[in-house]
Every structure is written in C-alpha cells, then in structure tokens.
C-alpha cells in the first residue's frame with residue numbers, strides 16, 4: 001500500500017528543521033542593515049577580527065562606540081543564545097560567539113576614550129558557585145560606559161568576599177548575577193549579612209536563574225531584567241531615589 005507520509009500528522013516544524021541549516025536559520029535572524037548585519041554574522045561565526053573590523057567601519061562613519069554595544073553587539077549575541085535555546089547550535093558555538101562579542105565590547109570601550117570623573121562606584125559580582133559571567137561583564141561594561149567606576153569582583157565570588165568588598169569600597173549599589181538555580185540563594189545571604197552590618201545599599205540582581213518574585217523577597221533586592229537596567233538604576237540612585245522608590249520603578253506590578 002502506498003502511504004504518503006506528508007498526509008499524516010507531521011510535527012509542524014519537522015520540515016523546517018530539515019530544510020534549514022543553522023547558518024541559514026541565523027541568516028534569517030540577522031539585522032537587515034549594515035554594519036549590524038556583518039557584525040551579527042561575525043559574532044555568530046565567532047570571528048573576532050571580523051567583529052572588530054565591522055565596529056571600526058561603523059565608528060569611522062560616526063557611530064557612537066558605546067551605543068554599538070547596546071544596539072549591535074548585544075542583539076548579535078542574542079541570536080546565538082536564542083538558537084542555543086532552540087537546540088540549533090551548541091555550547092562551543094556560544095562560547096566562541098561570546099568571546100567575539102566580549103572582544104567587541106573591549107574595543108568599543110577603548111574607542112570611547114578616557115572617561116570623565118566617575119559619577120559613583122558600583123560593585124559587581126557573579127554568585128558563589130556560578131561561572132557564568134557574560135551577563136555580568138555586559139552589566140559592568142554598560143555601567144562603566146555610563147560614567148560609573150566599577151569594582152568587578154569576577155565570577156564564583158564567595159559571600160564573605162562580597163561583604164568585605166562592600167565594606168571596603170562603600171559603593172552606591174551592588175549587583176549580582178546568577179544563571180544557575182543552585183547559586184541564587186547566595187543573594188539572600190548577602191542581603192542578610194549586609195543588613196546585620198547596618199549597610200542598606202540597593203542590591204540589583206539579574207541573570208536567568210532569578211526572577212522578580214525571588215529578588216523582591218529580600219529587603220535590599222531589586223530585580224534587573226536586562227543589563228541596561230543597571231546604569232538606569234545607578235542614575236535613579238544619583239537622582240535621590242531610595243529603596244522603596246527603586247522597587248517601584250524596576251518591579252512590574
């Protein structure tokens with residue numbers, strides 16, 4: 001008996017999966033305009049030199065290097081993480097792309113030249129036990145580019161070290177990043193230890209492991225959905241906003 005398999009129930013994306021290679025899927029997601037398109041392609045391919053070349057061209061044509069981080073590098077990286085989430089590309093690809101993007105961020109920061117006197121100091125860290133530091137690096141880069149001095153404690157930072165750094169540096173705010181659900185509880189501990197020491201600075205926490213409900217469950221916690229929320233919050237603190245007002249601004253009701 002002749003059976004035409006396409007007439008039987010076929011999972012809606014099976015044909016699509018077979019019809020397209022990862023490169024083709026990515027190509028459909030790249031921005032349409034140059035230089036964003038070439039730079040996104042270079043990030044996808046993990047080609048650092050091409051990322052820098054694209055950025056150089058854009059800056060020569062008058063683009064603001066700091067805006068390029070937000071408008072071009074981050075959306076380029078998002079294509080790779082979206083494809084990772086769909087199971088189209090794998091971790092080594094993500095790593096190569098992330099390296100290329102981080103090189104790009106460094107280049108943009110250097111091209112932006114020397115910063116004026118810092119507006120304030122921020123301590124950034126990745127939770128104890130967690131090595132995922134790409135988001136934190138973006139947060140630190142955006143804060144620096146917005147004129148803040150950043151004390152970057154790095155990744156997998158023990159709670160004791162975070163508390164010691166806050167006592168030493170007296171920052172206007174602290175940031176935490178956690179991508180693993182097993183590491184996020186360190187934030188609550190940091191909150192309790194800061195309060196015990198009488199330190200009431202806003203503690204903005206982000207990364208895939210945490211959500212607003214979790215972060216709002218501790219007194220100093222303010223949820224940060226995107227890296228760009230960090231300089232926004234620093235600016236709000238400078239404008240005199242207190243903890244309650246910050247929660248109001250950054251938490252969805």
Ligand code: B12
Pocket residue numbers: 081084085091094095098129130131132133134135136138139175176177178179180181182204205206207208209223224225226227228229230
């Ligand atoms: C790259 C990656 C790695 C790299 C990390 C390299 C590095 N230097 O960071 C490597 C290969 C090392 C790695 C290792 C592991 N990984 Co991994 N990894 C990822 C991956 C694919 C992407 C993460 C990433 O960088 N995203 C891009 C950045 C830009 O996003 P982001 O950090 O979330 O930051 C954004 C926002 O959240 C926000 N943000 C972040 N922090 C903050 C802070 C503030 C203040 C604000 C305002 C905003 C903000 O701003 C950013 C942009 O707007 C994710 C999958 C995923 N889709 O997330 C898995 C993932 C995070 N990994 C996972 C796991 C399990 C591991 C391993 C345990 C694997 C293993 N079995 O060995 C190890 C962990 C080892 C350890 N002890 O930490 C799981 C975590 C599961 C969970 N929920 O607990 C994930 C979710 C994959 C999965 N679906 O299972 N990983």
